[in-house]
Amino acid sequence: MKEVVIISGKGGTGKTSLTASFATLAENIILCDADVDAAELQLLMAPKVQQKTDFMGGSLASIRRDDCIECGTCLELCKFEAISEEYIIDPIACEGCGVCVDLCPEQAVDFSVQKCGEWFISTTRYGTMVHASLGIAEDNSGKLVSLVRQQARILAGQNNCSLLLTDGPPGIGCPVIAAIGGATLLVIVVEPTVSGLHDMSRVAELAKHFRVPGLVCVNKYDLNSEMAGQVEAAAEKMNLMIGGRIPFDPVFTRAMVVGKNILEYAPASATAESVRTLWHNIVTYSVMDGTGLKNFQEQ
Amino acid sequence: MIISVASGKGGTGKTTVATNLAASLGKGVCLLDCDVEEPNAHLFLAPNVTEADEILTFVPRIDEEKCTGCGKCSAICRFRALTVVRGKVLVFPELCHSCGGCVAVCEEDAVLEEWRVLGTLESGQAGDIKFVHGRLRIGEAMSPPLIKAVRKKGFTADGITIIDAPPGTSCPVIAAIRGVDFVLMVTEPTPFGLHDLKLGVEAVRSLGIPYGLVVNRADIGDDRVRNYAARENIPILLEIPFERKIAEAYSTGRMIIDVLPEWKGRFVELYGKLAACAGN
Numbered sequence: 154m155k156e157v158v159i160i161s162g163k164g165g166t167g168k169t170s171l172t173a174s175f176a177t178l179a180e181n182i183i184l185c186d187a188d189v190d191a192a193e194l195q196l197l198m199a200p201k202v203q204q205k206t207d208f209m210g211g212s213l214a215s216i217r218r219d220d221c222i223e224c225g226t227c228l229e230l231c232k233f234e235a236i237s238e239e240y241i242i243d244p245i246a247c248e249g250c251g252v253c254v255d256l257c258p259e260q261a262v263d264f265s266v267q268k269c270g271e272w273f274i275s276t277t278r279y280g281t282m283v284h285a286s287l288g289i290a291e292d293n294s295g296k297l298v299s300l301v302r303q304q305a306r307i308l309a310g311q312n313n314c315s316l317l318l319t320d321g322p323p324g325i326g327c328p329v330i331a332a333i334g335g336a337t338l339l340v341i342v343v344e345p346t347v348s349g350l351h352d353m354s355r356v357a358e359l360a361k362h363f364r365v366p367g368l369v370c371v372n373k374y375d376l377n378s379e380m381a382g383q384v385e386a387a388a389e390k391m392n393l394m395i396g397g398r399i400p401f402d403p404v405f406t407r408a409m410v411v412g413k414n415i416l417e418y419a420p421a422s423a424t425a426e427s428v429r430t431l432w433h434n435i436v437t438y439s440v441m442d443g444t445g446l447k448n449f450q451e452q
Numbered sequence: 453m454i455i456s457v458a459s460g461k462g463g464t465g466k467t468t469v470a471t472n473l474a475a476s477l478g479k480g481v482c483l484l485d486c487d488v489e490e491p492n493a494h495l496f497l498a499p500n501v502t503e504a505d506e507i508l509t510f511v512p513r514i515d516e517e518k519c520t521g522c523g524k525c526s527a528i529c530r531f532r533a534l535t536v537v538r539g540k541v542l543v544f545p546e547l548c549h550s551c552g553g554c555v556a557v558c559e560e561d562a563v564l565e566e567w568r569v570l571g572t573l574e575s576g577q578a579g580d581i582k583f584v585h586g587r588l589r590i591g592e593a594m595s596p597p598l599i600k601a602v603r604k605k606g607f608t609a610d611g612i613t614i615i616d617a618p619p620g621t622s623c624p625v626i627a628a629i630r631g632v633d634f635v636l637m638v639t640e641p642t643p644f645g646l647h648d649l650k651l652g653v654e655a656v657r658s659l660g661i662p663y664g665l666v667v668n669r670a671d672i673g674d675d676r677v678r679n680y681a682a683r684e685n686i687p688i689l690l691e692i693p694f695e696r697k698i699a700e701a702y703s704t705g706r707m708i709i710d711v712l713p714e715w716k717g718r719f720v721e722l723y724g725k726l727a728a729c730a731g732n
Contacts, residue, residue, distance in 0.1 A: 162490050164462010164619045169644065190620035191460050191648045211530070232510075232552050245626060245659075250551030251530050289654045292623040295593060323462040323619055324489035327593035346703035348467065348492040355490060358590045377703035406672050409643050 154309050155337040155444040156302075156317040157435060158187070158365075162352030164323035166342045167372040170405050171428065172320040173197035173414035176279040178432045179445040183314045184277065185305035186284035187332040188322040189270065189297045197414055200275030200282050208285065208300065210269030210293035211249035216240050220261035227253035227262065245290060269293050272301055274308065281308055295327035302332065316445040325359045333360065338440055339367035340396065343388075345374055345381035353384065357391050366440050368394040370431055373401035394438070397431025400424055454613040454632040455726065456486075458656070460648025462619035464638045465668035465692065470616040471496040472707050473636075476719035477612060478580045484606040485585035486599045486628040487618040488571060494585055495705045499578035507586070507601045508567035509594070511545040512554045518562035525554035525563055546593070571598045573605055582606065596627040603628075612723075621648075621655040629656065634730040635663040636689070642673035646680060653686065662730050666722070669694040687729060690722045 157175075159168045172194060176184055186194040214235075216227070221240050228236050231253055235246035242253075242262075254264040269292075272285035283305040285297050302319065309317050319336070322328040333339060339360050343353040353369065360367045369388040374381040385395050400423070408418035416425050436446040457470040467485075471493050474483040485493040494501075512525070512534065521539035533548040534541055545568050555563045570592055575584040584606040586598040595618070606613060617628035629635050635656045639649040649665075656663045665681055670691035681688055692698070692708070701711040709716045 163492075164464075166463060190622050191462070191651065193461075193644045193647055196643050196647055230552070230556055232550060245630070248549055248551060249530060250549060250553055252528065252551050252553040252556060255528050255553070256556060287622055289621050289651065290623070290626050290658055294620075294622045324595075325590065326489045326588060326595045326624065328622075329489075330591075330593050344703075347495045347705040348490075348702075351492060351495060352490040355590060362591045376699055380703050403672065406642055410674050412643070 154306065154315060154317060155441055156319060157338050157340060158319040158321045158333055158336040159340045159342060160321035160329060160333065160356055161323055161342045162325060162356030163344070163349055166344045166349060167399070167405065168342050169193045169197065169320055170409065170414065171342060171370070172318060174416050174428045175318055175432055177414055177416040178429060178447060179316055179318060180447045181314050182280055182316045182318050182445065183305050183309040183312070184280065184282035185301055185317055185319040186282065187298045187302060187319050189285045189287040189294055189301065190322060190328065192284055192286055194320045195284060197409065197412060198277040198282055199412060200273070200277050200284065202273045202275045204274040206272055207268045208270040208272055208297050209266050210291060210296060212251065212264045212266050213244050213247050213249060214242050214251065214253050215263050216242055217261050217263060220259050222259055224258060227257055230256055270297055272297065272304065274304070280314070281312065283308065295331035298322070298328045298331035325355050329356070329359065330363070333365050334363055336365050338435065338438060339365055340435060341367050341369045341393065342372050343369055343384050344372055345377045345384050347380070350380065350384050350387060354387060357393060368396040368435065368438060370397045370399065371395065372399045374398040376401045396434040397427060399427050399431065453727065453730070454615065455634045455636055456615040456617050456629040456632045457636045457638060458617040458625060458629055458652060459619060459638045460621055460652035461639070461644055464640050464645060466638050467492045467496065467616055468668070468702060468708065469636065469638050469666050470614050472709050472715065473719050473722060474581050474614045475707055476709055476716045477723055480611045481580070482582040482584070482606050482608055482611060482613045483578070483616065484602050484613060485616045486602050487616055488586035488588045488595050488598045488602065489618060491585045491587055493616050494583070496707050497578035497581060497583060499576045499583035501574045501576040503576065504572055504574045507570045507573050507598050509570050509597055510550040510552065511548045511566050511568045512543055513564045513566035514541045514543060515562045515564050518560045520560055524557040528553040528557050549594070570594065573601055575605060595624045599624060599627040621651045625655060629661065630659060632661060634726050635661050636666055636726060637663055638666045638668055639677055640669045640673065641667055641675070641677040643676070645673070646677045649677060650680070653684070664689040664726055664729050666690045666692065668692045689725045690718065
């Protein structure tokens with residue numbers, strides 16, 4: 154089983170719009186939305202939820218006021234400034250380390266496991282999708298990302314799906330690290346701007362750090378052709394192949410408004426053709442062995 | 453007055469709004485780029501960085517001569533950063549959250565302080581603007597402590613502080629908006645924009661901070677964002693249309709006010725409106 158993860162470093166470069174389009178082009182896939190903070194793939198996939206499970210993340214400490222003797226041990230030990238002078242624990246500041254729980258001489262601190270979100274197995278018009286929603290202001294997003302990817306892998310095995318298509322989160326921190334480890338190929342979506350170039354370089358470094366191969370797609374490349382050239386030169390310097398160039402096209406937004414991807418909304422457009430070329434380059438990339446390649450003649 | 457510029461969705465224009473607002477207000481403004489995973493504000497403000505420090509976090513190191521292999525450190529660690537194998541403690545520093553529990557429980561004083569680099573804190577001046585940002589080390593997972601370090605470094609009791617926040621609604625965002633006077637949410641009028649705006653609004657409400665909207669690329673998409681704002685009584689403080697001139701300027705690292713100077717007045721006006729909303 155192969156896994157393609159779509160990432161970008163910078164947000165809003167078109168990860169989800171492209172992932173949804175790939176779902177139309179690919180064959181025999183499981184879809185996975187690993188952007189649990191801002192899970193947008195569902196807006197283009199209309200998933201019908203078949204199974205909903207609570208995500209139990211970390212635990213939160215709370216002091217039982219009746220048993221507390223205000224000795225100050227927890228105040229002194231807490232490295233996260235989560236305990237007030239009145240011995241009340243701030244749930245947002247609490248890291249869930251449990252140090253106050255274990256070391257309270259009166260054992261007056263409770264430590265209950267928290268529901269930090271939910272994850273779902275759903276059906277879509279392109280097969281099964283595993284996705285999640287993280288609770289507001291929660292940590293543990295990396296854990297939830299690992300969980301949805303793991304569940305998607307299990308389902309892919311059970312259903313003999315050869316390809317897992319994963320929509321990744323922005324950035325380079327904890328959820329991104331959880332989203333790329335062990336992937337077959339990363340598709341890095343970049344826009345031709347100074348920010349796009351800067352952020353691509355950092356996420357490409359991250360890919361190198363975790364030894365995951367990647368290729369680059371320049372989205373909205375004609376917004377600034379000169380910058381697009383600079384992005385491509387930087388990518389090539391980092392040994393990243395240019396998998397495709399997608400023009401700036403308002404049709405992406407129009408398709409999104411009606412809940413479709415661009416291959417469904419404007420299949421005959423030149424932009425749709427550029428997405429097909431990109432997908433072809435992804436599935437024929439050496440590490441992919443043609444997995445996810447549809448016979449285009451049959452279409 | 454501390455203002456965080458935030459958005460659930462990435463790429464809606466947080467950095468555009470934060471940098472243009474800072475540059476329009478000019479003297480006495482401090483800009484803190486708290487998107488430490490992908491900091492971009494420096495590309496537009498071109499600060500003269502005069503100070504750079506590594507930000508470190510505690511990780512344990514075991515003094516093997518003192519360690520008895522009792523396993524208490526491993527038992528208290530909720531992050532599985534310590535494990536005992538055949539009487540020897542193995543440390544996984546990348547998993548450590550720096551809670552110090554292992555140091556506190558060790559009766560042999562065998563847990564020593566080691567440090568892991570979280571990233572770099574850089575500061576300087578961008579013209580009249582005081583500038584601070586953090587750059588998370590590649591491979592580092594934990595951004596909130598670095599975000600807190602940026603806010604601490606840039607803290608001033610008076611003047612105007614503008615924070616460029618990371619995208620999302622989880623812990624890094626909370627670290628960048630907690631305790632501020634006003635959150636300026638930047639969104640775009642598309643289904644993705646609306647979906648993430650709702651999550652962002654929930655996050656800001658849960659912290660009880662006053663907030664308002666900037667609608668960027670205001671003429672694309674549909675009306676659902678405006679309808680939602682009207683229904684929820686959220687003030688729209690500024691609308692920025694999609695203009696190729698703005699998009700092209702952005703692509704080369706220039707601000708809106710560099711190419712369309714008439715926008716300077718609009719950003720100053722934006723500050724007036726948000727200060728009124730914040731009750732200042």
